[in-house]
Amino acid sequence: MELVIQRLVDGTSNGFLYGAVALALVLIHRSTGLVNFAQGEMAMFSTFVVWKLADERLGFGLALAVAISAGLVFAFLLGAALERTVIRPFTGSGPLTLLIVTLGLYLAINSLAGYVFTTDTERLDSPFPSGGVDLGGVTITYMELGTVAVLLVVALLIRQLFMGTKLGLGLRAAAMNPASSRLAGIDVGRMMMIGWGLASAIGALAAILVAPVVYVSTNMMAALLLYGFAAAVVGGFDSPFGALVGGVLVGLIQSLAAGYLPFIGTQLQLATAFAVILLVLLVRPQGLFGRVPVERV
Amino acid sequence: MNTSAQRSIVPALPWIVGFVLLFAAPFVLGVAGIRGLLQVLVLTVAVMSLNLLTGFNGQPSIGHSAFMGLGAYTTALAVQSYGWSYWTALPVAALIAGAVGAGAGVPALRIRGMNLALVTIALALVFPQVPVRLTDWTGGTAGLTVDESLEAPAALGVSDVAWQYWVLLLIAALVFLLIRNIVHGSLGRAVIAIRDQQVAAHTVGINVRAVKVGVFAGSAAIAGVSGWMFTVAHQFVSPGDFTVLLSINLLLGMAVGGSGTLVGPIMGALFLYYVPELLPELGVDPQLTPAVYGVLLILLALFLPGGLAGGLRDLVRRLRGTAAKEESISPQPTLDAA
Numbered sequence: 001m002e003l004v005i006q007r008l009v010d011g012t013s014n015g016f017l018y019g020a021v022a023l024a025l026v027l028i029h030r031s032t033g034l035v036n037f038a039q040g041e042m043a044m045f046s047t048f049v050v051w052k053l054a055d056e057r058l059g060f061g062l063a064l065a066v067a068i069s070a071g072l073v074f075a076f077l078l079g080a081a082l083e084r085t086v087i088r089p090f091t092g093s094g095p096l097t098l099l100i101v102t103l104g105l106y107l108a109i110n111s112l113a114g115y116v117f118t119t120d121t122e123r124l125d126s127p128f129p130s131g132g133v134d135l136g137g138v139t140i141t142y143m144e145l146g147t148v149a150v151l152l153v154v155a156l157l158i159r160q161l162f163m164g165t166k167l168g169l170g171l172r173a174a175a176m177n178p179a180s181s182r183l184a185g186i187d188v189g190r191m192m193m194i195g196w197g198l199a200s201a202i203g204a205l206a207a208i209l210v211a212p213v214v215y216v217s218t219n220m221m222a223a224l225l226l227y228g229f230a231a232a233v234v235g236g237f238d239s240p241f242g243a244l245v246g247g248v249l250v251g252l253i254q255s256l257a258a259g260y261l262p263f264i265g266t267q268l269q270l271a272t273a274f275a276v277i278l279l280v281l282l283v284r285p286q287g288l289f290g291r292v293p294v295e296r297v
Numbered sequence: 298m299n300t301s302a303q304r305s306i307v308p309a310l311p312w313i314v315g316f317v318l319l320f321a322a323p324f325v326l327g328v329a330g331i332r333g334l335l336q337v338l339v340l341t342v343a344v345m346s347l348n349l350l351t352g353f354n355g356q357p358s359i360g361h362s363a364f365m366g367l368g369a370y371t372t373a374l375a376v377q378s379y380g381w382s383y384w385t386a387l388p389v390a391a392l393i394a395g396a397v398g399a400g401a402g403v404p405a406l407r408i409r410g411m412n413l414a415l416v417t418i419a420l421a422l423v424f425p426q427v428p429v430r431l432t433d434w435t436g437g438t439a440g441l442t443v444d445e446s447l448e449a450p451a452a453l454g455v456s457d458v459a460w461q462y463w464v465l466l467l468i469a470a471l472v473f474l475l476i477r478n479i480v481h482g483s484l485g486r487a488v489i490a491i492r493d494q495q496v497a498a499h500t501v502g503i504n505v506r507a508v509k510v511g512v513f514a515g516s517a518a519i520a521g522v523s524g525w526m527f528t529v530a531h532q533f534v535s536p537g538d539f540t541v542l543l544s545i546n547l548l549l550g551m552a553v554g555g556s557g558t559l560v561g562p563i564m565g566a567l568f569l570y571y572v573p574e575l576l577p578e579l580g581v582d583p584q585l586t587p588a589v590y591g592v593l594l595i596l597l598a599l600f601l602p603g604g605l606a607g608g609l610r611d612l613v614r615r616l617r618g619t620a621a622k623e624e625s626i627s628p629q630p631t632l633d634a635a
Contacts, residue, residue, distance in 0.1 A: 034411075035411045035414070035415065037414075037418065086595060089599055090598070090599070093598075095357075095411050095414075096351070096355070096357055097598050097602065099357055099411065099414050100548060100552055100594055100595075100598050101594070101595050101598050103359070103545050103548060103591075103594065104549075104590075104591040104592065104593075104594030104595040104598070105591060105595070106545065106591065107542070107545055107549075107587045107588065107590050107591030107594070108587070108588045108590075108591025108592055108595075109591075110587060111584065111585055111586070111587035111588040111591070112585070112588050114584055115582060115584050115585050115588070119584070222422060222541075223422075226418075226419055226422050226423075229415055229418075229419065230419075233412075233415065265430060267426050267429045267430040268423075268426055268427070268430045270422060270423045270426055271423050271426070273419060273423075274416075274419040274420065274422075274423045277415055277416055277419050278404060278416055278419070281404065281407070281412050281415070281416065282404050282407055285407065285412065
């Protein structure tokens, strides 16, 4: 019994991380209508910035809180800059072109990170204390608690930003109908940049939170990105709320499948993400909370 | 393009000359040069398979590294662990990759555009984990070395490397002819029509489902053949050879050469093999090669969406002064929005 609960706890905590990556993907999909395959690499690069600022041996040895704040600001600026310089010229291009562009970004950022920082695997300390709470055989680590708490707060803040502020209104309007928004005096370009910046910062936050577990390396995000895709597909690519729910679902499925299906073991856990993506797209392509697209011929 | 001149032998002449020159390469180049050309041939067939699916049929795939890996691993296991010959392994490698491709093609009927890209990138990310999971059988991350090489018949008295080169060259030429004939036939028009306007293609009586699944399976089978060629050329396979980066590189090769063109994949493969060799000599850190690739992908998408082949075609037309009159074939595959 304890083992089941332990797996559920671990799955939920991982699920929040997947949900955060999915949230980043959804924000970009809503604002620019593309699936950002470079999301993971942008987050990885930002995490390397945090590592560089915080590491005492190879970096500047700043306090972790300072380094993380700076890393998040960097991630925001990186996202905004990429939108302006790389994505903007392709406004109105077909999905295959956008796919190729984000894959190009993937390659470029991945290799630049190895060149600028290191191709080695590095350690980044967790912002949370080690150890955990023991609840009758089930251990909830402070890292898990902290991760869930931070991401919940961020999700609420994002919701508040979108639903309760004028900036959020502009962001939603620009995503929903750029032409009319422009006529209403909204600076759509700026909204797109802010949307990308926010998404980039959220993705970076997920990467920074997961870094103490998977370590910092140029391919640290490969698995997390795929789980993030799965979470976004489950929730529907249009729904920020769905992204978080999808993340938790994917985390639970992964944790339980790895625990109870002997064939999957530790190595094939990624296959659960593949199975989830395939199944959801076959049975309910719009996801749990997404809109059904109307096809125009 | 469909003029009667196509039936005469004249337009085929450059191809025949080129093939003869390539055929003679082992007598001129050293072993190192031939080994390089082996890589180019492997890449050519891999990019051709992707181009058939993505370039001509408009179904994006980031999963071709997985199909290629399936073919390569099938071959390596069959030859090394089960003592088959390379020749018996060839159809099996193609069949297994093709069967998995058909399996992936059926959901592709419902899953289109970006979503298909998601499914195939998931396939590409999961595939390298499979040999690791089956380490006892496949050697895991350390890879699997194949001791036997594809040997030349003793009667010919040529070196194994030269023989391997001719075999791969012949296969690449056959795949090229196959795709060329498909594309120029009625099937090819159906394939391209589905890319350009699926609903309209359906309306004029094209069996969209059958064509799409068939193209997916065929493309995967050809990728499996390129995997077989990979094992012949390397006699070694490892999970690291078939990561998602390979898939992205193949897409780059397709975009550089010109997607939806026949010669594009050849130029793309030459690019993929020789540019990493050239970059260090230009003073670029080899570690930055993927960065150069990535930036190039983006610049190409912006300035030369038709790739080298499309650019050359436009140039030739402009020189002939027919650019305005002739209706240009859309160089850019369009996709239904997901």
